[in-house]
Amino acid sequence: MKPTNHLPRRAALCAAGAMLAMSFIAAADDFQGSTHKVPYDEEIIDYSNKKADGPIEKLQAKIDRGEAKLKYDEKFGWLPALLDALDVPKSSQMLVFSKTSLQRAFITPQNPRSLFYNDDVYLGFIPGAPVMEVSAVDPKLGGVFYTFAQEESEKPRFIRANDCTSCHGAAKTLGVPGHFVRSIATDETGEMDSQSEISYINHRSPLADRWAGWFVTGQSGSQAHRGNLIGAKEFARFEKEPGFRGNLTDLGRFFDEEKYFGRGSDLVALMVLEHQGQMHNYIARLNFETQIMMKTYGHIRYLRTQVAAFLRYLLLTEEQPLTAPVSGNPQFVKDFEAHGPRDAQGRSLRDLDLQTRLFKHPCSYLIYSDAFDALPAIMRDHLLQRLHDILTGKDTSEDFAAMRAEDRKNILEILVATKPSLPDYWRNPAPVSAAGAPSGN
Numbered sequence: 001m002k003p004t005n006h007l008p009r010r011a012a013l014c015a016a017g018a019m020l021a022m023s024f025i026a027a028a029d030d031f032q033g034s035t036h037k038v039p040y041d042e043e044i045i046d047y048s049n050k051k052a053d054g055p056i057e058k059l060q061a062k063i064d065r066g067e068a069k070l071k072y073d074e075k076f077g078w079l080p081a082l083l084d085a086l087d088v089p090k091s092s093q094m095l096v097f098s099k100t101s102l103q104r105a106f107i108t109p110q111n112p113r114s115l116f117y118n119d120d121v122y123l124g125f126i127p128g129a130p131v132m133e134v135s136a137v138d139p140k141l142g143g144v145f146y147t148f149a150q151e152e153s154e155k156p157r158f159i160r161a162n163d164c165t166s167c168h169g170a171a172k173t174l175g176v177p178g179h180f181v182r183s184i185a186t187d188e189t190g191e192m193d194s195q196s197e198i199s200y201i202n203h204r205s206p207l208a209d210r211w212a213g214w215f216v217t218g219q220s221g222s223q224a225h226r227g228n229l230i231g232a233k234e235f236a237r238f239e240k241e242p243g244f245r246g247n248l249t250d251l252g253r254f255f256d257e258e259k260y261f262g263r264g265s266d267l268v269a270l271m272v273l274e275h276q277g278q279m280h281n282y283i284a285r286l287n288f289e290t291q292i293m294m295k296t297y298g299h300i301r302y303l304r305t306q307v308a309a310f311l312r313y314l315l316l317t318e319e320q321p322l323t324a325p326v327s328g329n330p331q332f333v334k335d336f337e338a339h340g341p342r343d344a345q346g347r348s349l350r351d352l353d354l355q356t357r358l359f360k361h362p363c364s365y366l367i368y369s370d371a372f373d374a375l376p377a378i379m380r381d382h383l384l385q386r387l388h389d390i391l392t393g394k395d396t397s398e399d400f401a402a403m404r405a406e407d408r409k410n411i412l413e414i415l416v417a418t419k420p421s422l423p424d425y426w427r428n429p430a431p432v433s434a435a436g437a438p439s440g441n
């Protein structure tokens with residue numbers, strides 16, 4: 001099977017300033033294909049020197065003041081306490097056995113890495129490894145990375161680890177510090193076969209391209225995926241027999257599941273992660289590009305196509321449709337849906353569909369995130385104006401033509417009822433004057 005979503009690589013063109021802004025115009029016409037690194041360690045963004053102010057700093061402050069007392073567990077170290085303190089559901093457990101981590105030596109198909117997440121924190125735990133790997137979403141800096149030593153202590157500390165951006169801040173994360181999922185076949189030891197890599201796994205990827213190097217529990221019916229395949233022989237068998245190793249309910253045949261805090265490697269959690277991680281990258285990238293454009297030109301007009309790409313991702317217009325229902329651990333669905341604000345009819349952007357698509361109302365719930373609200377005002381206002389035009393049918397561009405009228409209406413109503421910071425014109429449907437180019441803040 002051929003990967004269908006390889007995207008062209010574009011070279012990083014130059015260092016900073018006007019030259020750089022020119023390169024955005026020339027090369028990054030649509031940043032779904034952009035892989036060049038945004039100069040986030042230069043003066044405008046200054047990623048590595050800036051203090052982060054996200055969920056991890058908040059927890060660390062509580063630990064330091066003695067307000068949060070974490071309990072060290074004999075078997076899982078700090079994992080249960082961190083999940084609890086950061087409100088990350090145990091049901092989000094996913095297991096990856098390709099050696100894709102700084103702690104690669106500990107990862108094998110018999111000892112996979114477990115990952116857990118909520119809207120703004122990701123935690124990695126490998127049985128027997130010296131540190132936990134943690135990433136969090138900072139509203140202004142994008143993904144921020146930490147290690148957390150697995151040894152008992154009165155006041156454990158998160159150590160910020162900027163070197164993680166060698167992978168988490170390059171081509172595969174839209175060129176900003178962020179998150180990603182790869183699909184990469186391995187041999188029997190978890191060693192990667194880089195020829196087989198499919199990058200940019202997100203809601204646009206066919207299921208048939210996903211999850212090489214991962215364990216997957218859950219049902220996807222007749223839809224084949226590459227999860228649970230270890231070594232060339234199994235991949236060869238899968239080519240002839242696409243259902244091979246699909247639709248598993250447990251992983252007992254592969255390793256001792258007791259070594260893990262949760263159960264399984266949830267298919268639905270994986271699908272939501274793939275939407276979410278890339279959405280975080282988009283928000284960070286648009287934030288950084290806006291700041292650079294404003295410093296260089298004083299306007300954001302050159303970001304028109306990036307804005308369109310962002311909105312297409314936000315509204316899942318290019319989502320890979322499901323051809324059969326999917327399901328996983330019902331507890332994950334419960335935990336995920338419980339966090340949403342709901343309108344008077346009980347509707348939420350977190351409602352999962354899982355029949356023909358991921359969400360019932362295809363507009364990313366990360367529109368409620370601090371990172372979305374922390375976009376520079378000129379960009380946030382512009383996005384909300386465009387979004388309003390799309391949802392009310394005023395925008396007739398090709399990009400959004402396929403959105404169903406019913407979806408537009410539902411999303412508009414849900415947002416009006418649940419996002420208090422929307423500008424007034426969202427609530428007072430007076431005729432809005434045609435706002436073409438974005439104006440100042």
Ligand code: HEC
Pocket residue numbers: 096098100101102115122123124133134135145146147161163164165166167168178179180181182183213277
């Ligand atoms: C060699 C490349 C590489 C390095 C270096 C690396 N990671 Fe990752 N990391 C990955 C890949 C790849 C994934 C996605 C899982 C997969 O597809 O295997 C990932 C996933 C994660 C996740 C889950 C959320 C996500 O982004 O998908 C966390 C948390 C994480 N890494 C933390 C860290 C931390 C902390 C460091 C530094 C101490 C680090 N990583 C260094 C490759 C790397």
